[in-house]
Amino acid sequence: xxxxxxxxxxxxxxxxxxxxxxEIQAAIAAVQGAHVLDRHMDPDHNRSVITxxxxxxxxxxxxxxxxxxxxxxxxLNHHKGEHxxxxxxxxxxxxxIQDVSMEECVELARQLGQRVGEKLDIPVYLYEKAATRPDxxxxxxxxxxxxxxxxxxxxxxPEREPDFGPKTLGPAGAVVIGARVPLIAYNVYLATGDVxxxxxxxxxxxxxxxxxxxxxxxxxxVDGQAQVSxxxxxxxxxxxxPVVEHIRREAQRHGVQVDHSELVGLxxxxxxxxxxxxxxxxxxxxxxxVLETRLFAAAQEPSPDRFLGELASGDPTPGGGSAAAYxxxxxxxxxxxxxxxxxxxxxxxAVADQMQLILSQAENLRLRLEEAVTRDAQAFEGVMxxxxxxxxxxxxxxxxxxxxxxxxxxxxxxxxxxxxxxxxTLALALEAARSGNANAVSDAGSAGAMARASLTAAxxxxxxxxxxxxxxERVTAWLEELQGLESTALEHEADFLAAIKERAxx
Numbered sequence: 269x270x271x272x273x274x275x276x277x278x279x280x281x282x283x284x285x286x287x288x289x290x291e292i293q294a295a296i297a298a299v300q301g302a303h304v305l306d307r308h309m310d311p312d313h314n315r316s317v318i319t320x321x322x323x324x325x326x327x328x329x330x331x332x333x334x335x336x337x338x339x340x341x342x343x344l345n346h347h348k349g350e351h352x353x354x355x356x357x358x359x360x361x362x363x364x365i366q367d368v369s370m371e372e373c374v375e376l377a378r379q380l381g382q383r384v385g386e387k388l389d390i391p392v393y394l395y396e397k398a399a400t401r402p403d404x405x406x407x408x409x410x411x412x413x414x415x416x417x418x419x420x421x422x423x424x425x426p427e428r429e430p431d432f433g434p435k436t437l438g439p440a441g442a443v444v445i446g447a448r449v450p451l452i453a454y455n456v457y458l459a460t461g462d463v464x465x466x467x468x469x470x471x472x473x474x475x476x477x478x479x480x481x482x483x484x485x486x487x488x489x490v491d492g493q494a495q496v497s498x499x500x501x502x503x504x505x506x507x508x509x510p511v512v513e514h515i516r517r518e519a520q521r522h523g524v525q526v527d528h529s530e531l532v533g534l535x536x537x538x539x540x541x542x543x544x545x546x547x548x549x550x551x552x553x554x555x556x557x558v559l560e561t562r563l564f565a566a567a568q569e570p571s572p573d574r575f576l577g578e579l580a581s582g583d584p585t586p587g588g589g590s591a592a593a594y595x596x597x598x599x600x601x602x603x604x605x606x607x608x609x610x611x612x613x614x615x616x617x618a619v620a621d622q623m624q625l626i627l628s629q630a631e632n633l634r635l636r637l638e639e640a641v642t643r644d645a646q647a648f649e650g651v652m653x654x655x656x657x658x659x660x661x662x663x664x665x666x667x668x669x670x671x672x673x674x675x676x677x678x679x680x681x682x683x684x685x686x687x688x689x690x691x692x693t694l695a696l697a698l699e700a701a702r703s704g705n706a707n708a709v710s711d712a713g714s715a716g717a718m719a720r721a722s723l724t725a726a727x728x729x730x731x732x733x734x735x736x737x738x739x740x741e742r743v744t745a746w747l748e749e750l751q752g753l754e755s756t757a758l759e760h761e762a763d764f765l766a767a768i769k770e771r772a773x774x
Contacts (some may be wrong), residue, residue: 287541456529607700613705
Protein backbone atom coordinates (compact mmCIF):
# COMPACT_ATOMS: atom_id res chain seq x y z
CA UNK A 269 0.00 0.00 0.00
CA UNK A 270 1.31 3.47 -0.92
CA UNK A 271 2.23 5.69 1.99
CA UNK A 272 0.39 8.96 2.72
CA UNK A 273 2.18 12.00 1.33
CA UNK A 274 1.80 15.65 2.32
CA UNK A 275 3.51 18.55 0.58
CA UNK A 276 4.61 21.65 2.49
CA UNK A 277 5.72 24.90 0.84
CA UNK A 278 6.92 27.39 3.48
CA UNK A 279 7.89 30.90 2.36
CA UNK A 280 10.77 32.52 4.26
CA UNK A 281 11.51 36.25 4.33
CA UNK A 282 15.09 35.91 3.11
CA UNK A 283 16.20 35.76 -0.52
CA UNK A 284 19.60 37.45 -0.49
CA UNK A 285 21.71 35.58 2.05
CA UNK A 286 22.10 32.05 0.72
CA UNK A 287 23.91 30.95 3.88
CA UNK A 288 20.78 31.70 5.93
CA UNK A 289 18.52 29.79 3.55
CA UNK A 290 21.06 26.94 3.55
CA GLU A 291 20.70 26.60 7.32
CA ILE A 292 16.90 26.66 7.19
CA GLN A 293 16.91 24.04 4.44
CA ALA A 294 19.36 21.90 6.41
CA ALA A 295 17.05 22.00 9.46
CA ILE A 296 14.16 20.77 7.29
CA ALA A 297 16.18 18.08 5.52
CA ALA A 298 17.55 16.77 8.85
CA VAL A 299 14.11 15.38 9.73
CA GLN A 300 13.97 11.76 8.67
CA GLY A 301 11.23 11.15 6.13
CA ALA A 302 11.04 14.77 4.91
CA HIS A 303 12.34 15.11 1.34
CA VAL A 304 13.29 18.55 0.00
CA LEU A 305 12.03 18.77 -3.59
CA ASP A 306 12.79 22.34 -4.59
CA ARG A 307 14.20 25.68 -3.44
CA HIS A 308 13.59 29.08 -5.03
CA MET A 309 15.36 32.28 -3.93
CA ASP A 310 14.31 35.73 -5.14
CA PRO A 311 16.60 38.61 -4.06
CA ASP A 312 14.20 41.37 -5.19
CA HIS A 313 11.26 39.89 -3.31
CA ASN A 314 13.82 39.02 -0.60
CA ARG A 315 12.00 35.75 -0.17
CA SER A 316 12.68 32.02 -0.53
CA VAL A 317 10.34 29.10 -1.06
CA ILE A 318 11.36 25.60 0.02
CA THR A 319 9.19 22.70 -1.11
CA UNK A 320 9.34 19.38 0.71
CA UNK A 321 7.11 16.34 1.10
CA UNK A 322 6.80 13.10 3.02
CA UNK A 323 4.67 11.32 5.59
CA UNK A 324 2.44 13.72 7.58
CA UNK A 325 4.30 13.33 10.87
CA UNK A 326 7.69 13.91 9.21
CA UNK A 327 6.45 16.96 7.32
CA UNK A 328 5.02 18.41 10.53
CA UNK A 329 8.38 18.04 12.30
CA UNK A 330 10.28 19.47 9.34
CA UNK A 331 8.00 22.50 9.14
CA UNK A 332 8.51 23.20 12.84
CA UNK A 333 12.28 22.84 12.46
CA UNK A 334 12.31 25.31 9.56
CA UNK A 335 10.19 27.86 11.44
CA UNK A 336 12.39 27.58 14.54
CA UNK A 337 15.61 28.07 12.57
CA UNK A 338 14.21 30.99 10.59
CA UNK A 339 13.17 32.70 13.83
CA UNK A 340 16.79 32.51 15.00
CA UNK A 341 18.30 33.83 11.78
CA UNK A 342 15.86 36.42 10.36
CA UNK A 343 15.02 39.77 11.98
CA LEU A 344 12.03 41.45 10.31
CA ASN A 345 13.13 44.83 11.70
CA HIS A 346 15.95 44.74 9.14
CA HIS A 347 14.07 43.14 6.27
CA LYS A 348 13.05 44.93 3.07
CA GLY A 349 11.64 43.38 -0.08
CA GLU A 350 9.02 43.76 -2.77
CA HIS A 351 6.79 40.94 -1.52
CA UNK A 352 4.31 41.55 1.34
CA UNK A 353 5.25 39.69 4.56
CA UNK A 354 4.49 39.55 8.28
CA UNK A 355 7.00 36.97 9.48
CA UNK A 356 10.44 35.43 9.17
CA UNK A 357 8.53 32.34 8.15
CA UNK A 358 5.72 34.15 6.41
CA UNK A 359 3.35 31.38 5.34
CA UNK A 360 3.29 27.58 5.72
CA UNK A 361 0.68 25.69 3.66
CA UNK A 362 0.08 21.93 3.85
CA UNK A 363 -1.17 20.30 0.64
CA UNK A 364 -2.63 16.76 0.45
CA ILE A 365 -0.91 14.72 -2.26
CA GLN A 366 -1.58 11.00 -1.72
CA ASP A 367 -3.80 9.07 0.70
CA VAL A 368 -4.25 12.17 2.84
CA SER A 369 -7.45 14.19 3.18
CA MET A 370 -7.75 17.96 3.35
CA GLU A 371 -9.19 17.54 6.85
CA GLU A 372 -5.98 15.79 7.92
CA CYS A 373 -3.94 18.68 6.52
CA VAL A 374 -6.12 21.11 8.47
CA GLU A 375 -5.35 19.14 11.62
CA LEU A 376 -1.61 19.30 10.81
CA ALA A 377 -1.89 23.08 10.45
CA ARG A 378 -3.60 23.39 13.82
CA GLN A 379 -1.11 21.13 15.56
CA LEU A 380 1.81 23.07 14.11
CA GLY A 381 0.20 26.41 14.92
CA GLN A 382 -0.36 25.51 18.56
CA ARG A 383 3.18 24.18 18.91
CA VAL A 384 4.77 27.26 17.29
CA GLY A 385 2.69 29.58 19.44
CA GLU A 386 3.47 27.77 22.69
CA LYS A 387 7.07 26.62 22.16
CA LEU A 388 8.52 29.40 19.98
CA ASP A 389 6.40 32.25 21.37
CA ILE A 390 5.45 33.37 17.83
CA PRO A 391 1.93 34.57 16.96
CA VAL A 392 0.17 32.22 14.54
CA TYR A 393 -2.75 32.85 12.21
CA LEU A 394 -4.60 29.99 10.50
CA TYR A 395 -5.71 30.53 6.87
CA GLU A 396 -7.38 28.90 3.85
CA LYS A 397 -9.07 25.58 4.79
CA ALA A 398 -7.73 25.81 8.36
CA ALA A 399 -9.06 29.32 8.99
CA THR A 400 -11.05 29.83 12.16
CA ARG A 401 -12.97 32.78 10.67
CA PRO A 402 -14.14 33.48 7.10
CA ASP A 403 -12.19 36.75 6.92
CA UNK A 404 -8.97 34.82 7.61
CA UNK A 405 -9.29 32.43 4.69
CA UNK A 406 -7.65 34.97 2.38
CA UNK A 407 -3.93 35.37 3.02
CA UNK A 408 -3.98 38.99 1.86
CA UNK A 409 -6.28 39.94 4.75
CA UNK A 410 -3.79 38.55 7.27
CA UNK A 411 -0.88 40.40 5.63
CA UNK A 412 -2.66 43.75 5.73
CA UNK A 413 -0.24 46.39 6.96
CA UNK A 414 2.62 43.88 6.76
CA UNK A 415 5.03 43.35 9.66
CA UNK A 416 5.28 47.04 10.53
CA UNK A 417 1.52 47.55 10.71
CA UNK A 418 0.85 44.29 12.54
CA UNK A 419 3.30 45.23 15.32
CA UNK A 420 0.83 47.90 16.39
CA UNK A 421 -2.46 46.26 15.38
CA UNK A 422 -1.86 42.95 17.15
CA UNK A 423 -1.73 44.75 20.52
CA UNK A 424 -4.55 47.24 19.91
CA UNK A 425 -7.07 45.65 17.54
CA PRO A 426 -9.03 42.62 18.85
CA GLU A 427 -9.72 41.62 15.24
CA ARG A 428 -5.99 41.01 14.73
CA GLU A 429 -5.64 38.70 17.73
CA PRO A 430 -3.72 35.55 16.69
CA ASP A 431 -5.14 32.03 16.80
CA PHE A 432 -2.15 30.85 18.82
CA GLY A 433 0.76 32.49 20.58
CA PRO A 434 1.37 35.91 22.14
CA LYS A 435 -0.45 39.14 21.32
CA THR A 436 2.80 40.90 20.61
CA LEU A 437 5.26 40.80 17.72
CA GLY A 438 8.98 40.09 18.07
CA PRO A 439 11.76 40.19 15.46
CA ALA A 440 10.49 36.92 13.92
CA GLY A 441 7.06 38.47 13.33
CA ALA A 442 4.07 36.18 12.94
CA VAL A 443 3.51 33.07 10.83
CA VAL A 444 0.45 32.12 8.79
CA ILE A 445 -0.24 28.37 8.67
CA GLY A 446 -2.95 26.55 6.74
CA ALA A 447 -4.09 23.86 4.37
CA ARG A 448 -4.97 24.30 0.71
CA VAL A 449 -5.12 22.67 -2.71
CA PRO A 450 -2.06 22.85 -5.02
CA LEU A 451 -1.24 26.42 -6.00
CA ILE A 452 0.77 27.78 -8.93
CA ALA A 453 3.07 30.73 -8.18
CA TYR A 454 3.85 32.37 -11.52
CA ASN A 455 5.49 35.69 -12.41
CA VAL A 456 5.32 37.47 -15.77
CA TYR A 457 8.06 40.02 -16.52
CA LEU A 458 7.31 42.94 -18.86
CA ALA A 459 9.83 44.60 -21.18
CA THR A 460 9.59 47.87 -19.28
CA GLY A 461 10.64 49.43 -16.02
CA ASP A 462 7.30 51.18 -15.59
CA VAL A 463 5.82 49.44 -12.56
CA UNK A 464 2.54 51.34 -13.01
CA UNK A 465 1.83 49.21 -16.09
CA UNK A 466 2.38 46.00 -14.12
CA UNK A 467 0.12 47.29 -11.35
CA UNK A 468 -2.65 48.16 -13.81
CA UNK A 469 -2.41 44.75 -15.51
CA UNK A 470 -2.44 42.99 -12.12
CA UNK A 471 -5.63 44.88 -11.29
CA UNK A 472 -7.34 43.54 -14.42
CA UNK A 473 -6.18 39.97 -13.69
CA UNK A 474 -6.90 39.45 -10.00
CA UNK A 475 -10.32 38.35 -8.86
CA UNK A 476 -10.59 40.86 -6.01
CA UNK A 477 -10.76 43.73 -8.52
CA UNK A 478 -12.96 42.03 -11.12
CA UNK A 479 -10.50 39.73 -12.87
CA UNK A 480 -10.14 35.97 -13.08
CA UNK A 481 -11.58 33.74 -10.38
CA UNK A 482 -8.88 31.97 -8.35
CA UNK A 483 -6.18 34.47 -9.35
CA UNK A 484 -4.31 36.77 -6.98
CA UNK A 485 -1.92 39.29 -8.54
CA UNK A 486 0.33 42.22 -7.70
CA UNK A 487 2.38 44.58 -9.86
CA UNK A 488 5.99 44.95 -8.69
CA UNK A 489 9.35 46.36 -9.76
CA VAL A 490 11.92 43.56 -9.70
CA ASP A 491 15.55 44.30 -10.59
CA GLY A 492 14.45 47.32 -12.60
CA GLN A 493 11.80 45.35 -14.52
CA ALA A 494 8.03 45.49 -14.13
CA GLN A 495 6.57 42.18 -12.96
CA VAL A 496 3.05 40.81 -12.63
CA SER A 497 3.33 38.40 -9.70
CA UNK A 498 0.50 35.84 -9.45
CA UNK A 499 -0.87 32.97 -7.43
CA UNK A 500 -3.37 30.70 -9.20
CA UNK A 501 -5.21 29.07 -6.34
CA UNK A 502 -7.23 26.56 -8.41
CA UNK A 503 -5.65 25.88 -11.79
CA UNK A 504 -8.32 23.31 -12.68
CA UNK A 505 -10.97 26.03 -12.72
CA UNK A 506 -8.85 28.93 -13.95
CA UNK A 507 -6.14 27.49 -16.25
CA UNK A 508 -2.78 29.24 -16.54
CA UNK A 509 -2.65 29.83 -20.31
CA PRO A 510 -5.68 32.16 -20.69
CA VAL A 511 -4.43 34.29 -17.80
CA VAL A 512 -0.98 34.69 -19.37
CA GLU A 513 -2.58 35.57 -22.71
CA HIS A 514 -4.70 38.20 -20.98
CA ILE A 515 -1.52 39.74 -19.55
CA ARG A 516 0.07 39.66 -23.02
CA ARG A 517 -2.88 41.50 -24.58
CA GLU A 518 -3.00 44.06 -21.79
CA ALA A 519 0.75 44.64 -22.10
CA GLN A 520 0.38 45.25 -25.85
CA ARG A 521 -2.40 47.73 -25.13
CA HIS A 522 0.11 49.67 -23.03
CA GLY A 523 2.70 49.44 -25.81
CA VAL A 524 4.99 46.88 -24.15
CA GLN A 525 5.75 43.17 -24.59
CA VAL A 526 6.04 40.20 -22.25
CA ASP A 527 9.77 39.64 -21.75
CA HIS A 528 9.67 36.25 -19.99
CA SER A 529 7.88 34.29 -17.30
CA GLU A 530 9.02 32.58 -14.13
CA LEU A 531 7.69 29.61 -12.17
CA VAL A 532 8.19 29.75 -8.41
CA GLY A 533 8.53 26.28 -6.94
CA LEU A 534 6.75 23.31 -8.50
CA UNK A 535 3.74 22.94 -10.78
CA UNK A 536 1.29 20.03 -11.21
CA UNK A 537 1.74 18.12 -14.46
CA UNK A 538 -1.95 18.53 -15.30
CA UNK A 539 -1.52 22.32 -15.41
CA UNK A 540 1.34 22.06 -17.92
CA UNK A 541 -0.60 19.60 -20.07
CA UNK A 542 -3.56 21.96 -20.15
CA UNK A 543 -1.30 24.89 -21.10
CA UNK A 544 0.25 22.83 -23.91
CA UNK A 545 -3.20 21.83 -25.17
CA UNK A 546 -4.34 25.46 -25.13
CA UNK A 547 -1.31 27.02 -26.83
CA UNK A 548 -0.80 24.27 -29.40
CA UNK A 549 -4.55 24.04 -30.11
CA UNK A 550 -4.45 20.29 -29.52
CA UNK A 551 -8.19 20.00 -28.99
CA UNK A 552 -8.13 16.21 -29.30
CA UNK A 553 -5.04 15.80 -27.09
CA UNK A 554 -5.14 13.21 -24.33
CA UNK A 555 -2.83 13.39 -21.29
CA UNK A 556 -1.66 9.83 -21.86
CA UNK A 557 -0.20 10.86 -25.24
CA VAL A 558 2.84 12.01 -23.27
CA LEU A 559 5.38 9.22 -23.73
CA GLU A 560 6.51 9.11 -20.12
CA THR A 561 2.92 9.07 -18.89
CA ARG A 562 2.08 6.11 -21.08
CA LEU A 563 5.19 4.23 -19.94
CA PHE A 564 4.44 4.89 -16.28
CA ALA A 565 0.83 3.87 -16.72
CA ALA A 566 1.84 0.61 -18.36
CA ALA A 567 4.04 -0.20 -15.40
CA GLN A 568 1.78 1.03 -12.61
CA GLU A 569 -1.88 1.15 -13.51
CA PRO A 570 -4.18 -1.84 -14.08
CA SER A 571 -5.83 -2.06 -17.48
CA PRO A 572 -9.67 -1.92 -17.63
CA ASP A 573 -9.73 -5.67 -18.30
CA ARG A 574 -7.51 -6.27 -15.31
CA PHE A 575 -9.55 -3.96 -13.09
CA LEU A 576 -12.82 -5.67 -14.03
CA GLY A 577 -11.22 -9.06 -13.46
CA GLU A 578 -10.05 -7.98 -10.00
CA LEU A 579 -13.50 -6.55 -9.30
CA ALA A 580 -15.06 -9.92 -10.13
CA SER A 581 -12.59 -11.89 -8.03
CA GLY A 582 -13.21 -13.18 -4.52
CA ASP A 583 -10.92 -10.54 -2.99
CA PRO A 584 -12.58 -7.76 -0.98
CA THR A 585 -10.62 -5.11 -2.92
CA PRO A 586 -11.30 -3.50 -5.25
CA GLY A 587 -14.94 -3.23 -4.24
CA GLY A 588 -17.95 -0.98 -4.50
CA GLY A 589 -16.07 2.20 -3.64
CA SER A 590 -13.54 1.63 -6.42
CA ALA A 591 -16.37 0.81 -8.82
CA ALA A 592 -18.08 4.09 -7.88
CA ALA A 593 -14.91 6.04 -8.67
CA TYR A 594 -14.49 4.11 -11.93
CA UNK A 595 -18.03 5.02 -12.97
CA UNK A 596 -17.31 8.66 -12.18
CA UNK A 597 -14.11 8.56 -14.23
CA UNK A 598 -16.06 7.16 -17.19
CA UNK A 599 -18.62 9.95 -16.81
CA UNK A 600 -15.90 12.62 -16.81
CA UNK A 601 -14.31 10.97 -19.87
CA UNK A 602 -17.61 11.16 -21.76
CA UNK A 603 -17.99 14.84 -20.87
CA UNK A 604 -14.49 15.48 -22.20
CA UNK A 605 -15.39 13.63 -25.40
CA UNK A 606 -18.51 15.75 -25.95
CA UNK A 607 -16.47 18.92 -25.44
CA UNK A 608 -13.85 17.75 -27.94
CA UNK A 609 -16.36 16.88 -30.68
CA UNK A 610 -17.88 20.34 -30.19
CA UNK A 611 -14.64 22.33 -30.37
CA UNK A 612 -13.52 23.33 -33.84
CA UNK A 613 -17.02 23.18 -35.34
CA UNK A 614 -18.16 26.47 -36.91
CA UNK A 615 -21.72 25.75 -35.86
CA UNK A 616 -20.62 25.83 -32.20
CA UNK A 617 -18.09 28.68 -32.36
CA ALA A 618 -20.17 30.71 -29.90
CA VAL A 619 -19.65 28.11 -27.16
CA ALA A 620 -15.97 27.38 -27.87
CA ASP A 621 -14.71 29.09 -24.71
CA GLN A 622 -17.34 27.30 -22.63
CA MET A 623 -16.38 23.93 -24.14
CA GLN A 624 -12.69 24.58 -23.55
CA LEU A 625 -13.36 25.21 -19.88
CA ILE A 626 -15.62 22.14 -19.66
CA LEU A 627 -12.86 20.06 -21.25
CA SER A 628 -10.25 21.29 -18.77
CA GLN A 629 -12.48 20.65 -15.75
CA ALA A 630 -13.60 17.24 -17.02
CA GLU A 631 -10.02 16.08 -17.54
CA ASN A 632 -9.05 17.12 -14.02
CA LEU A 633 -12.08 15.30 -12.60
CA ARG A 634 -11.22 12.22 -14.63
CA LEU A 635 -7.68 12.13 -13.27
CA ARG A 636 -8.89 12.54 -9.66
CA LEU A 637 -11.52 9.84 -10.04
CA GLU A 638 -9.05 7.46 -11.66
CA GLU A 639 -6.75 7.94 -8.66
CA ALA A 640 -9.71 7.31 -6.33
CA VAL A 641 -10.16 3.82 -7.82
CA THR A 642 -6.87 2.79 -6.21
CA ARG A 643 -7.19 5.03 -3.15
CA ASP A 644 -10.51 3.48 -2.15
CA ALA A 645 -9.07 -0.03 -2.26
CA GLN A 646 -6.08 1.13 -0.21
CA ALA A 647 -8.36 2.78 2.34
CA PHE A 648 -10.31 -0.46 2.87
CA GLU A 649 -7.07 -2.42 3.20
CA GLY A 650 -6.03 0.10 5.85
CA VAL A 651 -9.16 -0.67 7.84
CA MET A 652 -8.48 -4.41 7.64
CA UNK A 653 -4.87 -3.87 8.70
CA UNK A 654 -6.02 -1.84 11.71
CA UNK A 655 -8.36 -4.61 12.83
CA UNK A 656 -5.47 -7.09 12.67
CA UNK A 657 -3.35 -5.08 15.15
CA UNK A 658 -2.56 -6.79 18.50
CA UNK A 659 -4.92 -6.15 21.41
CA UNK A 660 -3.43 -8.00 24.35
CA UNK A 661 -2.53 -5.10 26.60
CA UNK A 662 -4.48 -1.96 27.38
CA UNK A 663 -1.91 0.08 25.49
CA UNK A 664 -2.28 -2.14 22.42
CA UNK A 665 -6.05 -1.94 22.69
CA UNK A 666 -5.95 1.86 22.80
CA UNK A 667 -3.55 2.04 19.87
CA UNK A 668 -5.64 -0.42 17.89
CA UNK A 669 -8.85 1.51 18.57
CA UNK A 670 -7.21 4.75 17.43
CA UNK A 671 -5.85 3.10 14.28
CA UNK A 672 -9.28 1.66 13.46
CA UNK A 673 -10.87 5.08 13.88
CA UNK A 674 -8.29 6.82 11.68
CA UNK A 675 -8.53 4.13 9.00
CA UNK A 676 -12.34 4.24 9.04
CA UNK A 677 -12.31 8.03 8.70
CA UNK A 678 -10.07 7.70 5.64
CA UNK A 679 -12.28 4.93 4.25
CA UNK A 680 -15.24 7.32 4.41
CA UNK A 681 -13.49 10.46 3.17
CA UNK A 682 -12.23 8.86 -0.04
CA UNK A 683 -15.76 8.03 -1.32
CA UNK A 684 -17.01 11.37 0.03
CA UNK A 685 -14.60 13.11 -2.33
CA UNK A 686 -15.85 10.81 -5.10
CA UNK A 687 -19.38 12.06 -4.31
CA UNK A 688 -18.23 15.66 -4.67
CA UNK A 689 -16.49 14.92 -7.95
CA UNK A 690 -19.49 12.95 -9.24
CA UNK A 691 -21.81 15.92 -8.64
CA UNK A 692 -19.29 18.25 -10.32
CA THR A 693 -19.18 15.86 -13.29
CA LEU A 694 -22.98 15.75 -13.42
CA ALA A 695 -23.06 19.55 -13.59
CA LEU A 696 -20.57 19.51 -16.49
CA ALA A 697 -22.63 16.84 -18.26
CA LEU A 698 -25.66 19.13 -17.98
CA GLU A 699 -23.70 21.98 -19.61
CA ALA A 700 -22.50 19.62 -22.33
CA ALA A 701 -26.05 18.40 -22.95
CA ARG A 702 -27.38 21.94 -23.23
CA SER A 703 -24.63 23.51 -25.35
CA GLY A 704 -22.48 20.75 -26.84
CA ASN A 705 -22.60 19.10 -30.23
CA ALA A 706 -26.17 17.85 -30.75
CA ASN A 707 -24.82 14.70 -32.40
CA ALA A 708 -23.27 13.74 -29.06
CA VAL A 709 -26.20 14.56 -26.80
CA SER A 710 -26.73 10.86 -26.00
CA ASP A 711 -23.10 10.71 -24.88
CA ALA A 712 -23.74 13.66 -22.56
CA GLY A 713 -26.79 11.74 -21.34
CA SER A 714 -24.67 8.66 -20.67
CA ALA A 715 -22.19 10.83 -18.78
CA GLY A 716 -24.96 12.13 -16.55
CA ALA A 717 -26.25 8.63 -15.87
CA MET A 718 -22.77 7.35 -14.98
CA ALA A 719 -22.12 10.35 -12.72
CA ARG A 720 -25.42 9.76 -10.92
CA ALA A 721 -24.53 6.08 -10.44
CA SER A 722 -21.11 7.10 -9.12
CA LEU A 723 -22.72 9.39 -6.53
CA THR A 724 -25.22 6.74 -5.43
CA ALA A 725 -22.59 4.02 -5.02
CA ALA A 726 -20.01 6.25 -3.33
CA UNK A 727 -22.63 7.62 -0.91
CA UNK A 728 -23.39 4.06 0.23
CA UNK A 729 -19.71 3.62 1.11
CA UNK A 730 -19.64 6.88 3.06
CA UNK A 731 -22.70 5.89 5.09
CA UNK A 732 -21.54 2.34 5.86
CA UNK A 733 -18.21 3.64 7.20
CA UNK A 734 -19.88 6.50 9.07
CA UNK A 735 -22.06 3.96 10.90
CA UNK A 736 -18.94 2.45 12.46
CA UNK A 737 -17.72 5.69 14.04
CA UNK A 738 -18.62 7.18 17.41
CA UNK A 739 -17.44 10.66 16.36
CA UNK A 740 -20.96 12.07 16.00
CA GLU A 741 -19.84 15.60 15.11
CA ARG A 742 -17.77 14.35 12.18
CA VAL A 743 -20.44 11.87 11.06
CA THR A 744 -23.16 14.53 11.19
CA ALA A 745 -21.07 16.85 9.03
CA TRP A 746 -20.53 14.06 6.49
CA LEU A 747 -24.21 13.14 6.33
CA GLU A 748 -25.31 16.76 6.02
CA GLU A 749 -22.87 17.28 3.16
CA LEU A 750 -24.10 14.09 1.50
CA GLN A 751 -27.69 15.27 1.70
CA GLY A 752 -26.69 18.56 0.12
CA LEU A 753 -24.85 16.80 -2.70
CA GLU A 754 -27.77 14.47 -3.34
CA SER A 755 -30.21 17.40 -3.43
CA THR A 756 -28.00 19.21 -5.91
CA ALA A 757 -27.80 16.05 -8.02
CA LEU A 758 -31.59 15.77 -8.09
CA GLU A 759 -31.87 19.36 -9.32
CA HIS A 760 -29.25 18.74 -12.01
CA GLU A 761 -30.96 15.49 -12.97
CA ALA A 762 -34.33 17.15 -13.60
CA ASP A 763 -32.75 19.89 -15.73
CA PHE A 764 -30.59 17.30 -17.39
CA LEU A 765 -33.46 15.08 -18.56
CA ALA A 766 -35.29 18.11 -19.92
CA ALA A 767 -32.24 19.17 -21.92
CA ILE A 768 -31.73 15.67 -23.31
CA LYS A 769 -35.37 15.35 -24.39
CA GLU A 770 -35.36 18.78 -26.01
CA ARG A 771 -32.20 18.22 -28.05
CA ALA A 772 -32.39 14.49 -28.73
CA UNK A 773 -36.05 14.52 -29.78
CA UNK A 774 -36.98 11.21 -28.17
